[in-house]
Amino acid sequence: MAHHANTLPHELDAPAFVDAWRTRALITGAIASVLGIAMGFLAHDDWEHFFRSWLLGFIICFGFCIGGMAMLMVQYLSGGKWGLLIRRSLEAMTRTLPLVFLMFLPVGIFGASLKKLYIWARYPNTEDALRHHLINAEQAHAIAFKKPMLNVVSFWWVSLLCFAIWAVYTFFLNRWSLQRDADTAPNVPYWQTKFENISGFGVLLYSILLTAGAIYWVMSLDPTWYSTVYGLQFLVGQGYGVLALVILTLIGLSKAEPMKTVFRITEQHDLGKLCFAFTMLNIYLAFAAFLIIWSGNSPEEIPWFLDRIRGGWGVIATLDVMFHWLLPFTLLLSRDLKRIKSRLKVVCYIMIFARCWDMFWLIEPNFADARRNLHMSIGILEYCVVPVALIAFWMAYYFTQLKQRPLVATNDPHLAEILEPEHAHA
């Protein structure tokens, strides 16, 4: 039986229904914003929960944007068909950086400069704060010791430096990708070398800057807490979320050309397997860290986990394990599930929801009123709307960016491979 290669569709732009996605995202964002602001007024907590939940939303959107950049660079380094398929979605994610920076500003201005989020910003004079029982002795020691790093000026400098470097990378990765497509000759070794050069060092820089960001923006919410694997957990978590979003995007786009032709079951299956690997890696890091600290049971470390297990938080922690690992793990074990679009989509939704759930578990118990005390209040309910608003607006901008370029990069040696009939290499 003869095997004929598919032909690349003539129309490579994103289909018209992406506009409808964007409209839906904008409407969702608008409704959630109104609800979030109303709750902010009703909560009577000086907008504290509003900014905590804003931080959650920012971290998730930041993860999609910068995690997307990391994944983009990794696919240039590893090569392979999977990278070609997801390249344009990842590029669109990276181009949301201006919006993500705007989302960061309230964290920096209200959280650090106006002292609403970070205890080290609120009580720079630890002796006074300790005398007035505003902080305990451990917090006072940690804040005083880490003052060279945990202060508002350093917070801003480090954050701005991170965003500046990521902006440079976003610019060149996106610009060169267009230039490559416009190149009349394939010039494969030239472009490959060029992208490998920028990506190799880029991944290294990403790891360092992400760690700095994770420590400043989330870890330092509790200045007494330290864990050497914290940055790595964020890194893997970003990969986990980005993969889920990329698969959702591809499945959504595959209802029409060009993705209908180029997004084959084989690559969908491969991306599903990659998701499975990230699910394993994610729980591996989280469980190993927990086991080490639980077995050590030292007074410096164990309170961090006890704050997140006792006082009702055990339910959140248990559900976190279920959403983050148990459900995706058991579902992704199935070969059929990875090959059926509608089912794989459900797993990806669970994974993105799990990222938000995990971030809630990480962020909220850092604050004195919530530590070992999961209580129902309007403030807690703000976590249900403020992050939704931020993520919805981010999605709308992402869809806008997705429409800016053809969905398939044409100047790539792997293009011929994804146009091959499936049964030849299944």
Added chain:
Amino acid sequence: MATKDVKINDPMRDPVTGENRVIAPGHTLRSVTEKISRIVLTSHTPLGWFGGIMVASGVATLLAICVTWLFLRGVGIWGITQPVAWGFAIINFVWWIGIGHAGTLISAILLLFKQTWRNSINRFAEAMTLFAVVCAGMFPLIHVGRPWLGYWLFPYPNTMNVWPQFRSPLLWDVFAVSTYATISVVFWYIGLVPDFGTMRDRAKSKVGQYIYGMVSLGWRGSVRHWVRYETASLLLAGLATPLVLSVHTVISFDFAVALLPGWHTTIFPPYFVAGAIYSGFAMVITLAVPIRKFYHLEDMITIRHIENMGKVMLTTGLIVAYGYSMEVFMAWYSASHWEYFMMWNRMFGPMGWSYWVLITCNIALPQLLWLRAWRRSPSLMFLMSLIVNTGMWFERFVIVVTSLTRDYLPSSWGTYKATRWDYGTFVGTLGLFTVLFFLFIRFVPMIPMQEIKVLLPQSKVREEAEPLPEAGD
């Protein structure tokens, strides 16, 4: 620097992708079989092989002497003392187990990731894993003092009511390493079956036909056999993949669950795994470079393999460097006097020199791997592999010795000095490893013939029917 004026005239580079080829052009199904099987089936063993195995045997004899003396006199002949009760034995154990990891990664994970460049090197990388596990497994056994009671480590019903401590990661090691060894042996052997079938068909001597016939388990190369072979390979790859993470993770727990500054740190599991893969790939290069030269296998173990292994080393080396950096940073950020002192002691204490050897070998010098020219030079990569494995040994030395010599209580501080028996035992295992490897390359096809053939253009699915290869090809 990238330039558009690249002209590809080199036959070893693919004109479409510009990448180095996995195998050199010009091979056929028959030439692959002949080239690989000839190394094993020849009656003219190269003199170099005899020379090599004699030297290695001499070094391995040192191990026999050291272990015999150890059994006669006890562990007092070693430098272990209080507070450093774990000396060279645990350092060597972790080092050897780490080396084994590359074999499993190449055979299992790269198979699942459909990386075809693994095909030339997976067989001897897996063999390396097995021999490394043999060397590693010996150390805990001889370290227990009374190795003839080593079976007490296993939980079995007995009249003494002695039951292992399940909360101890040392017991988890027993399960992790024994599972690892079992899966690795089975995976290696399953992969060998089709090649043993070929060897049986091509062997001229009766003894060869008989032995290869026995070990090929009646392999006929039928479609049914191939389907079962592929299924078994994928299942074993799936089983072996978590082992790449779990084994060295459990070994990292040996240290991390103890409340000792420098040991009790959450990044240990991933950084131990990355370090293991780092040293394992270094050892694959240490073995691959001389072998490809000696047996003229440059067309099968190509620059693509050397370069890709260099990239893996660079990546894992950077993960390890990230781990070291986080340890240093968190020693300060923890605001803990003990953590801070531990790091100061590591860097500038009585054994600070070992920390700087480790940093030089594991972080500073491997940055040369950023250079394409370095990664594509077999001799420079060979040199780098030796440097990295020296650094990885020192990493374990620093972790074990500097942390134990100075813990929380200055009154219990001590020092550590290895004896000639410590050195002799370690060097002896290098000899044992090399002897086993020499035997492997002489009696077993070191490159999987069947997997190389898959890479040939003849193996591609074509529209027109092509003549089938002859038996024994």
